[in-house]
Amino acid sequence: MTVLSQSFLSNLNQLDIQLDEDAVEYITGMLNDLDLSDSDVEDTIRESTEEFLKDANILTSKRDKLYKAISEDINSSTSSKSSVSVTPAVNNKQDGPVALPSAKRVIKAEDDNDDDKVDISTTEVTQQREERKSPPTGRTRRARGGRKKQQQQEEQDQQGIEPNIVATSQQSRFHTETLETSSTGIDLPGVNISVNMNDLLVDAHLKLKEGVRYGLVGQNGTGKTTLMKCLADNILVGLPQNINILHVAQLQVLDETKTVLDEVLSADRKTINTLREAKALQEVLGTDGRPKEATAELNRVVYELMLARSQERVDMATKLATKRSGARGRDARREQILREKEHTELEAKGAQTAVTPDDANAMVAEVFEKLELIDVGANEAKAKKILLGVGFGKDDLESPVSMFSGGWRMKIALAKSLFMEPDVLLLDEPTNHLDLPAILWLQEYLINETDGQTIVIVSHDRSFLSNVTDETIILKEKTLKYHAGSYDDWERNTEEQRVRKQALIDNQEKRKKQIMASIQHNRQQAKATGDDKRHGMIASRQKKLERLGMEKTEDGKRFKQSYRAGFHSDMREKIVIETLVKTAAIKIPDPPPLRYNGSVFSMRSASFKYPDTKEKLVDNFSMDIELGSRTVLLGSNGSGKTTLLNLLVGRLSPTSGEVYRHPLLRVGYFSQHVVDELDENDTPVDALMKMQSTKNEQEVRQHLGTVGMSGPVALRQIKYLSGGQRNRVALAIILFQSPHVLILDEITNHLDMGTVEALVDALSGYPGAIVAVSHDVWFLKQLMEEQHTDDNEEQAPDEQDPAFNAAYYLVQRGKRITRWEKGIDGYVAKVLKTVRRR
DSSP: OOOHHHHHHHHHHOOOOOOOOHHHHHHHHHHHOOTTOOHHHHHHHHHHHHHHHHHTTTHHHHHHHHHHHHHHHHHHHHGGGGGGGGOOSSOOEEEEEEETOOOOOOOOOSSOOOHHHHHHHHHHHHHHHHHHOOOHHHHTTTOHHHHHHHHHHHHHHTOOOOOOOEEEOOTTTTTGTTOEEEEEEEEEEEEEEEEEEEEEEEEEEEEEETOOOOEEEOOSSSSSSHHHHHHTTTTTTTTTTTTEEGGGGGGOOOOOTTBBBHHOOOOOOHHHHHHHHHHHHHHHHHSSSSOOOOOHHHHHHHHHHHHHHHHHHHHHHHHHHHHHHHHHHHHHHHHHHHHHHHHHHHHHHHHHHHHHHHHHHHHHHHHHHHHHTTTHHHHHHHHHHHHTTTTGGGGGGBBBBGSSSSHHHHHHHHHHHHHHHOOEEEEESSSTTHHHHHHHHHHHHHHSOOOOOOEEEEOSOOOHHHHHHSEEEEEEETEEEEEOHHHHHHHHHHHHHHHHHHHHHHHHHHHHHHHHHHHHHHHHHHHHHOTTTHHHHHHHHHEEEEEOOSOOOOOOOOGGGGGGSSOOOOSSOOOOOOOOOOOOOOOOOOOOOOOOOSSSSSEEEEEETTTTOOOSSSEEEEEEEEOEEEEEEEEETTSSHHHHHHHHHTTTTOOOEEEEEEOOOOEEEEEEHHHTTTTTTSSSHHHHHTTTTTTOOHOOOOOOTTOOOOOOGGGGGGGOOHHHHHHHOOOOOOHHTOOOEEEEEEEEOOHHHHHHHHHHHHHHTTTEOOOOOOOOOOHHHHHHHHOOOOOOOOOGGGGGGOOEEEEEEEEOOOOOEEEESSSHHHHHHHHHHHHOOO
16 A cells, blocks of 8 residues: 555545445555656546545535645655555554545455565555556445434535535427417426435426416425525526526525515616616616717716616626536536626727717616507505405504514515516415405415416425415426325325225235135146146246236326337236335323313403503403313404413413412423524534423434334434424424323424324323414314314214313404304405405
8 A cells, every 4th residue: 555545545434435335446456556756646536536536525625624634745745655644454563454434345464474475465555556547436435324424414515605506407409388378387207416426306207287376385405495496596407598497495594674665676687777777877867868978977977877787797797607517507607707797898989989879868768668669557556455355454554674573574575576577486484474354365366466477386285275276286206206286186096096006905905815825726627637738738827927916007098018118027017005104103192191171271350551542452252171171262463362371381470360380390391482582503402401401312303203203313412403304493492291181382483294294193192182373274163163073983972082172362462352153164264355355
């Protein structure tokens, strides 16, 4: 082993860089063949080995440290190998072998005194070097451990490095679809998307028809948001350039100095630019805007407008060059350089040189022609309508953006996306932070006011998704599947297919056993009687056995062998039942017995108002909560629901009346405040041990496992967890003491559908009381309405379940809290009626 290979391997160890075995062997053999005396040996080492480090997602800073250390070793070394302070792996003087990093095979001379054996070992080393010169396959180099990938991803996040997204699609010969199309629909076959070499989509077919509303569903982490990002940032190779695609996340950077209304109006950049240019020209020309003889002042204004337009083109080219990679990235950078050159040349000319009379007249005519097409009043009315719909009050419209918190800013971004009316609108969890009136308003707006727009929605709210969408896209197993119907319809269809296929499999197994029994019987008879005719019967039945499988295709047509292209080892398609998506289960511990049958919570004529205010948020309200009961507070945001919950748990004291709580009662209160209080630098284990003042780490980790936070996730810093995972941590905190009462304030925010289902299953068997505030209609119906089984057998009177104790209370600002008797559907109908009257 040479100085170069020893230095490389030693520094890999010191910097904790892990490469796979084939890569290490190949690099070692290659370095052994390099000559240390070459003047450019350091450059050769980097050029020859850096590609392997890039494939392993090693950060640039760490690669630089590695090559710097190797350079220092080379400079300090002498012609003798012993001058390098690295213990060689092959050393006849040492007691035992020293394992190379990531290498499993170590060559060792068996007898130090046997020259023949040493020669043999040397020959073996030479042979293995020759074998190692064949580079490892790409597939082998890409094999990574999940833990190492996560560490590298967290290191990238720490340093603010954006993930490397590569998105491609199959293109036609002349790439005509990437230029301009007559339709705003998208049809891209062969879509491949990877993030840091992790495949999210492989050879998928992306189809978005013009004017169709899609629901995009899939488990958290499958790549739904990344797909939207690729579409919106135009980094997916093959996207037509004439289609305007907008993702709500692009609008979350707000100007805090503007009012809410102005911030939404500013989303229409073309209109804002036209108004700005017209105002600048009117100051020179007057209000009529008629082109006049060119003057120095007019030339100056036109020149400034030309510079502003040129700078906008530079900014757009820079944005594309930053987002794109590969060949398209090189083209984008060339375009960026060209735009920057044009802008520099324009700056160097000056107003009097750059602007001719024809240029000035053309600019004036263009700007005022655009101005005539703008209806400022209609734009403002539209912006106000959208803002009021998503939950802002009339007084809020003139308030500065800086006054509003994160949830309200998300509403502003949503309002901006609706106001802009792009060809393709991508909505990622649009119902988060919206109350039920705002959700129903958005539902009606998307159905009635977005004709011609293609809309793709990711949402955990099943009711909203099923009411709004026309078709469903399922992102599963790195591909896209399509269903011509809503999510509920797809779920029913999938379940029906599963039942049908299970019946086919059961029937097929029965036939298979019969045929096998017949074959066995005929073999025995042929052997006993010598009847050769039975061999023909055996062959016939074996062919029947081979033909078992799908007798019809998925669309109901009779199966034909010609439908199957390529080579197959069997005669028919096998019946495959689609596997269900597994979601980590949630287990809620049973509370300790109270030995008390009365109300554990009660309010008697309770009222509350904040100091120095006249309005009573709670006025003369009474209620009782017993173990096993289910209570829901209905009402819009700001009506006083959270205030009522704080009175229940004792965070607030009533102005008058009383609140009774059982002295031994344990209460678990989930709110977004609990989530926000989590220290992002803590791990879930740390957070739970702090909140619950416990030092038993094993107990804490076991408890986190009951909410699906087991394994390495429990030791990951909270800042690297998704919104749904943070909610699970907060839930684990409130469940640690086995509460008798769960108070859940918007617990379904940021949870995917599978997790919401797991939560519903866990709550259905919980013997304690539940008080819930939620705007997720499906979740509330599952929680509050008794779920009937399909069992037709009648139960004996003494075996029947006790009455389902469910209560609804309607909380309205400025009105007394009242009992609501019409259920969830009745409340939705009431709110929808109000929304449609607006």
